[in-house]
Amino acid sequence: MFLELTEEQKLIQDTARVFARAELEPVAATLDQSDDRTPMLANLKRLAELGFMGLNVRDTYGGAEAGVIAFSVAMTEIARACASTAVTVSVNNMACEVIQAIGSEEQKRAYIPKICSGEFAAASFALTETCAGSDPSGMVTTATDDGDAWVLNGSKIFITSAPYAGVFVVWAVTNKEAPKGKGISCFLVEGGTSGLLVGKEERKMGQHASATNELVFDNCRIPKSALMGKLNDGFRTAVAELAGGRIGIGSLGLGVGLAAMDHATRYVTERSQFGQKISSFQAIQWKIADSYTELEAARLLLMNAAFRKEQGKPFSKEASMAKMFATEAANRACYQALQMLGGYGYTRDFPLERYARDVRVTSIYEGTNEIQRVIIAREILRNFA
Amino acid sequence: MKLLVCIKQVPDMESRFRPNSQGIWFDENDLAWRMNEYDEYAVEQAVQLREQVGDSAELTVLSIGPDRVVEAIKKSLAMGCDRAVHIRDDHAATKDPWQIASIIAAYAKGQGFDLIFTGMQSQDRGSAQVGVTLAEELGYACATTLVGFAYGDGTVTAKRELEGGIKGVVKLATPALVTCQLGLNVPRYPTLPNIMKAKKKEIEVIAVADLLTEQPLTATTSFHPPARKGGGVVLEGDVGVLVEQLVGILKDKTAVLR
Numbered sequence: 321m322f323l324e325l326t327e328e329q330k331l332i333q334d335t336a337r338v339f340a341r342a343e344l345e346p347v348a349a350t351l352d353q354s355d356d357r358t359p360m361l362a363n364l365k366r367l368a369e370l371g372f373m374g375l376n377v378r379d380t381y382g383g384a385e386a387g388v389i390a391f392s393v394a395m396t397e398i399a400r401a402c403a404s405t406a407v408t409v410s411v412n413n414m415a416c417e418v419i420q421a422i423g424s425e426e427q428k429r430a431y432i433p434k435i436c437s438g439e440f441a442a443a444s445f446a447l448t449e450t451c452a453g454s455d456p457s458g459m460v461t462t463a464t465d466d467g468d469a470w471v472l473n474g475s476k477i478f479i480t481s482a483p484y485a486g487v488f489v490v491w492a493v494t495n496k497e498a499p500k501g502k503g504i505s506c507f508l509v510e511g512g513t514s515g516l517l518v519g520k521e522e523r524k525m526g527q528h529a530s531a532t533n534e535l536v537f538d539n540c541r542i543p544k545s546a547l548m549g550k551l552n553d554g555f556r557t558a559v560a561e562l563a564g565g566r567i568g569i570g571s572l573g574l575g576v577g578l579a580a581m582d583h584a585t586r587y588v589t590e591r592s593q594f595g596q597k598i599s600s601f602q603a604i605q606w607k608i609a610d611s612y613t614e615l616e617a618a619r620l621l622l623m624n625a626a627f628r629k630e631q632g633k634p635f636s637k638e639a640s641m642a643k644m645f646a647t648e649a650a651n652r653a654c655y656q657a658l659q660m661l662g663g664y665g666y667t668r669d670f671p672l673e674r675y676a677r678d679v680r681v682t683s684i685y686e687g688t689n690e691i692q693r694v695i696i697a698r699e700i701l702r703n704f705a
Numbered sequence: 706m707k708l709l710v711c712i713k714q715v716p717d718m719e720s721r722f723r724p725n726s727q728g729i730w731f732d733e734n735d736l737a738w739r740m741n742e743y744d745e746y747a748v749e750q751a752v753q754l755r756e757q758v759g760d761s762a763e764l765t766v767l768s769i770g771p772d773r774v775v776e777a778i779k780k781s782l783a784m785g786c787d788r789a790v791h792i793r794d795d796h797a798a799t800k801d802p803w804q805i806a807s808i809i810a811a812y813a814k815g816q817g818f819d820l821i822f823t824g825m826q827s828q829d830r831g832s833a834q835v836g837v838t839l840a841e842e843l844g845y846a847c848a849t850t851l852v853g854f855a856y857g858d859g860t861v862t863a864k865r866e867l868e869g870g871i872k873g874v875v876k877l878a879t880p881a882l883v884t885c886q887l888g889l890n891v892p893r894y895p896t897l898p899n900i901m902k903a904k905k906k907e908i909e910v911i912a913v914a915d916l917l918t919e920q921p922l923t924a925t926t927s928f929h930p931p932a933r934k935g936g937g938v939v940l941e942g943d944v945g946v947l948v949e950q951l952v953g954i955l956k957d958k959t960a961v962l963r
Contacts (some may be wrong), residue, residue, distance in 0.1 A: 327776045331783065331900045334739070341892055371897025384897035 440486025
């Protein structure tokens with residue numbers, strides 16, 4: 321048992337922290353309030369150049385080959401400064417990893433280097449539909465074999481980074497007759513493909529700089545070579561490969577929770593009421609003790625899940641546990657932190673209200689925490705059956 | 706062309722420093738460590754020169770200290786140094802600047818380094834002696850507090866920072882040593898692929914006992930926070946009077962108003 325980061329992991333954490341403080345944090349509040357994403361896109365490009373888009377991706381494809389633990393600690397540091405930037409980085413990393421895991425050699429060489437280098441500002445996953453959220457096997461978007469091409473029809477929602485994604489990983493039904501989940505395939509669709517329309521952008525509670533859009537496929541023709549992985553095997557892939565994304569989102573939540581508590585804890589050591597610093601009140605101390613303990617537990621769960629994935633061990637249950645616990649601990653931490661600032665916490669002069677809005681979705685996206693519990697319980701019960 | 710850059714790992718300056726049990730230095734427990742800021746400018750400048758000269762140059766990074774300094778060494782390697790020398794010393798913090806300079810000199814003598822870069826000073830001890838002493842021991846030309854650097858045809862053109870914002874330009878022929886100041890450059894972030902690739906670069910480990918021959922010339926006898934003074938000046942009274950008093954204080958005691 322050795323609970324220390326390696327020197328390389330520490331250097332990556334440090335690089336992420338210093339970059340996030342210097343470049344991301346100063347623009348985070350502005351990005352939250354503005355429709356202009358230019359500063360974020362510029363920062364994404366710089367993060368790509370530093371190697372943050374392919375942390376767990378092989379050098380051959382332009383990745384850093386730094387592993388899953390490095391990915392987790394980097395996500396936490398980036399999210400401390402800007403959750404919107406962090407979620408984009410997490411999704412880009414997952415896109416690279418999914419293509420690396422199931423794509424053909426040609427597909428890997430065509431897309432992964434472009435995501436890693438920042439030539440593509442982002443990559444997107446198109447899985448969710450209006451009537452297929454927690455149950456993606458109920459999707460109705462179709463891909464029809466038309467001889468020399470696949471033709472996509474249907475629509476997707478909640479697609480992160482859609483307006484500036486260079487490539488989309490799209491799931492669609494390829495066999496309507498097959499049992500549920502057995503007739504879905506996975507495709508790579510390039511941004512700007514004719515018939516691929518980026519629809520309306522959601523007006524969200526938080527993470528404003530990260531675009532979330534509808535995606536419409538209107539007789540969208542893509543080459544036969546766009547099929548990724550085995551025909552009709554796409555749903556299993558989605559379930560298996562996306563577990564890694566939960567480590568990313570859990571780490572992101574942890575970062576926001578830590579940012580909130582660090583800010584609030586500094587505040588209570590300066591704020592006086594009743595003739596003393598409010599940090600001397602037990603009511604405040606308990607919030608500090610509870611929140612930091614929960615965030616530390618979250619960190620250890622995340623490290624465990626990341627370590628298992630890095631070692632090639634099964635990690636689905638651990639990733640779900642870490643995602644669920646970390647994002648809920650982070651939600652509680654943000655609300656406690658906001659409370660510690662009293663009325664100021666509710667104003668936009670302080671970042672707490674933004675943290676509280678940004679963190680809220682972490683228990684929803686990348687699989688709701690209810691679904692995480694289903695996964696955890698299923699994995700545990702399997703050993704008792 | 707052989708280049709050497711000397712770096713020190715120091716505590717994060719945002720740390721809470723506590724005196725150690727002997728009361729002569731800070732307690733090293735629970736501190737976060739990073740590369741001395743001025744040494745980052747030195748590494749960046751050395752790497753830029755290494756890139757300017759090309760593959761005929763070899764850039765070595767050197768650090769003295771316990772195993773933890775390998776993290777700072779690896780950062781330098783990731784930024785572009787070719788190889789590293791780790792002079793292993795668990796008690797580097799108790800050595801005086803003369804000893805530290807002499808250890809480096811013992812290593813560097815006879816190696817034929819054309820140019821040596823160091824930080825202007827360390828952020829923790831801040832003696833600003835190691836660079837100049839090392840230059841003296843090696844018989845090298847030396848320029849300190851560089852805010853500008855150029856190299857060509859065996860000559861360094863160094864822009865130095867003088868008092869009151871005045872700059873001076875100094876030319877020195879190699880072999881030479883320069884100490885680097887804030888404003889010289891903007892150190893690059895090490896890229897993640899380079900951090901991982903740096904694992905393959907050579908780190909030569911030398912025991913400090915093999916290089917140390919000198920006794921200390923100075924000894925730190927106390928390390929303590931300044932005594933707490935009474936609270937600041939509290940001005941009271943009518944707003945107009947307060948403003949006059951405040952402006953008076955700012956004029957007399959500070960450079961804010963003149």
